[in-house]
Amino acid sequence: MRDEILVPGVELLESMRSVGYSFDAAVADIIDNSIAANAKHIHVLADSVDATYIAFLDDGEGMSDDEARHALRLAGTSGNMRDSRDLGRFGLGLKTASLSQCRRLSVLTVQKGVLTGLQWDLDHVLSTGSWSIRVLDQDDISQIPHAGQLESSVSGTLVVWQSLDYLLAGAHDPSLEVAERLASLRHHLGLVFQRFLEGRGAIRIDINGVRVDAIDPFLEGNSKTQPGPHENVVIDGHVVSVEPFTLPHPSALTARERRRPDFGAAMREHQGFYVYRNRRLISSGGWFGLAKLDELSKQSRVRVDIPPELDHQWQLDIKKSRVEPPQAFRSRFRQIIEHVTGASKRMHRFRGRSQSRTETTHLWQVIEERGGYRYAVNRAHPMISGLEAQLPPEKRLLLSQTLQDLATYFPAPDLYMRMADSQPQITTKVSDDELRDRLRAIRDAGGSLADPDSLVPALRRVEPFNTVGNLQGLVMQVWEENE
Numbered sequence: 001m002r003d004e005i006l007v008p009g010v011e012l013l014e015s016m017r018s019v020g021y022s023f024d025a026a027v028a029d030i031i032d033n034s035i036a037a038n039a040k041h042i043h044v045l046a047d048s049v050d051a052t053y054i055a056f057l058d059d060g061e062g063m064s065d066d067e068a069r070h071a072l073r074l075a076g077t078s079g080n081m082r083d084s085r086d087l088g089r090f091g092l093g094l095k096t097a098s099l100s101q102c103r104r105l106s107v108l109t110v111q112k113g114v115l116t117g118l119q120w121d122l123d124h125v126l127s128t129g130s131w132s133i134r135v136l137d138q139d140d141i142s143q144i145p146h147a148g149q150l151e152s153s154v155s156g157t158l159v160v161w162q163s164l165d166y167l168l169a170g171a172h173d174p175s176l177e178v179a180e181r182l183a184s185l186r187h188h189l190g191l192v193f194q195r196f197l198e199g200r201g202a203i204r205i206d207i208n209g210v211r212v213d214a215i216d217p218f219l220e221g222n223s224k225t226q227p228g229p230h231e232n233v234v235i236d237g238h239v240v241s242v243e244p245f246t247l248p249h250p251s252a253l254t255a256r257e258r259r260r261p262d263f264g265a266a267m268r269e270h271q272g273f274y275v276y277r278n279r280r281l282i283s284s285g286g287w288f289g290l291a292k293l294d295e296l297s298k299q300s301r302v303r304v305d306i307p308p309e310l311d312h313q314w315q316l317d318i319k320k321s322r323v324e325p326p327q328a329f330r331s332r333f334r335q336i337i338e339h340v341t342g343a344s345k346r347m348h349r350f351r352g353r354s355q356s357r358t359e360t361t362h363l364w365q366v367i368e369e370r371g372g373y374r375y376a377v378n379r380a381h382p383m384i385s386g387l388e389a390q391l392p393p394e395k396r397l398l399l400s401q402t403l404q405d406l407a408t409y410f411p412a413p414d415l416y417m418r419m420a421d422s423q424p425q426i427t428t429k430v431s432d433d434e435l436r437d438r439l440r441a442i443r444d445a446g447g448s449l450a451d452p453d454s455l456v457p458a459l460r461r462v463e464p465f466n467t468v469g470n471l472q473g474l475v476m477q478v479w480e481e482n483e
C-alpha cells in the first residue's frame with residue numbers, strides 16, 4: 001500500500017460559493033471576525049451609487065503578515081484550538097461568506113503599523129488553475145475602496161467585496177437592490193448582535209454612517225412582557241440556559257414596536273426558540289419541529305443560550321444560522337413549549353364558556369362539541385332573556401332563529417386574518433343613554449333580575465355593564481322612572 005495525494009481542483013472554490021449563505025448571514029459572519037478581534041467600532045460601507053463594492057472596516061487588533069495569510073487559507077483555524085468565547089468555528093467564514101456574494105475578496109489589515117493586503121480573485125484562480133492569492137502592493141492597495149481610512153489607523157482590518165455577482169444576481173437596478181439589502185441588514189444585525197450593541201463595553205456598528213440599534217426579540221423593556229421561569233438544563237456537564245417570554249398582546253405594543261419586521265403579521269412566524277452561542281444569535285424562531293407555528297402561540301419566544309462546547313451536539317452549520325437540539329433536550333423542550341405557549345394562548349382565548357359564577361357573563365359563548373366548536377349568543381344573558389320575555393310566544397321562534405343565524409354567519413375567517421395581521425379592532429363604547437335603554441328592557445321583562453338590589457351586583461359581571469363606573473346610579477335612575 002502506498003499513499004497518493006489528491007489535491008482538490010480549483011473548481012472547489014467555485015462550488016463552495018453555493019453553501020447557501022443569505023446576504024445577511026454572510027455579513028454577520030464577517031462581523032463575527034471583527035468582534036472576535038476586539039473591534040469596538042465596525043463600519044459597513046456600501047457603494048450605494050454604482051453597487052460596485054461592500055466593505056467592512058474595523059478597529060480591532062488586525063493581523064500580522066503571517067496571520068493574514070493564515071486567515072485567507074480555507075479551514076485555516078481548526079475548531080479545537082479556539083478560545084471558548086470566539087465567535088468563529090470552522091475557519092471558513094471569511095472566505096465562504098465573502099465568495100457567496102462576490103467574486104473578489106480583498107483583505108487589508110494593519111498591525112503594529114505594518115499593512116498587509118491579500119486578495120482571493122475567483123477569475124484569477126480559475127484562469128491560473130492554481131490556488132493562488134494575490135499579494136497586493138501599495139499601488140493595488142490604493143485602488144481598494146476605503147483603504148485610506150485603514151491606513152490612517154493604528155490597527156484594524158478592512159474586508160472588501162467586489163464583483164458582487166451573486167449578491168446582485170437578477171437585480172434590475174443594482175443600487176436599489178443594495179439599498180433594500182442594507183435596510184434588511186440593519187434589522188438583522190440589530191437582532192443578531194443585540195447583546196453586543198447594548199450595555200457596558202458595547203460595540204458600535206454603522207451602516208453607511210448610520211448607527212445600528214440593538215433589537216430585543218423579547219421586548220424586555222416593555223412592562224407588559226411576561227418572563228417565564230428561567231431554567232438551566234445541564235447535559236454532559238454543560239449548562240444550557242432557557243428563558244421563556246410571553247410578549248405583550250399586539251394592542252400593548254408601541255407604534256414603533258408594531259412596525260418591526262418581526263411583529264405585526266410576521267409575529268406568528270417569529271415565535272419560537274432564539275438560540276444564542278456566545279451571546280450571538282444563531283437561529284431565530286421556530287420550535288424545531290416540536291410544535292406548530294400556531295396563531296394563538298404567536299406571543300411566545302424562548303431565549304436559549306448554548307456554550308460553544310456543544311456545537312457538535314447542536315449541529316451548528318457552517319453559516320452559523322442553524323442549529324438542531326440534541327435528543328436529550330427534545331423532551332424537556334417539549335414541556336417548556338407547552339408551558340410558554342399555554343400562557344400566550346390564554347391571552348388570546350375567549351373564555352365565554354365559563355360556567356363559574358364569579359366570572360363574566362359574556363354575550364357570546366364558545367360551545368365545544370363533537371371534536372369542534374361553534375359560537376352562540378348567550379340566551380342566559382339578561383338582555384337577551386329580557387328581550388325574549390317581552391316578545392309574544394309566536395315571535396320568540398323568530399328571535400331564536402335570528403340569533404342562531406347571526407352566530408352561524410359570523411365572519412370568523414375575516415376576523416382571523418385581521419387578527420393575524422394585528423390590525424387594531426375598533427369597538428364603540430355604549431353611551432349612558434343606550435345603557436339606560438338596555439336596563440329598561442331588563443326592568444320591564446320582570447323576573448328575578450327586576451329587583452334593583454340583586455340586579456346591581458349581578459350586572460357587575462355582565463357585558464356590557466361590567467365596565468360601567470356608576471352602575472348603581474344608572475340602575476336607580478331607571479327604576480325611579482317607574483315609581
Ligand SMILES: Nc1ncnc2c1ncn2[C@@H]1O[C@H](COP(=O)(O)OP(=O)(O)O)[C@@H](O)[C@H]1O
Binds near residue numbers: 034087156
Ligand atoms: N477582522 C478581522 N480581524 C482580525 N483577524 C481576522 C479578521 N477576520 C478574520 N480574521 C482572522 O482570520 C481567521 C479566519 O477567519 P474565518 O475564515 O472567518 O474563520 P473563523 O472565524 O472560523 O476562524 C480568524 O480566525 C482570524 O484569526
Ligand SMILES: [Mg+2]
Binds near residue numbers: 029093
Ligand atoms: Mg469567522
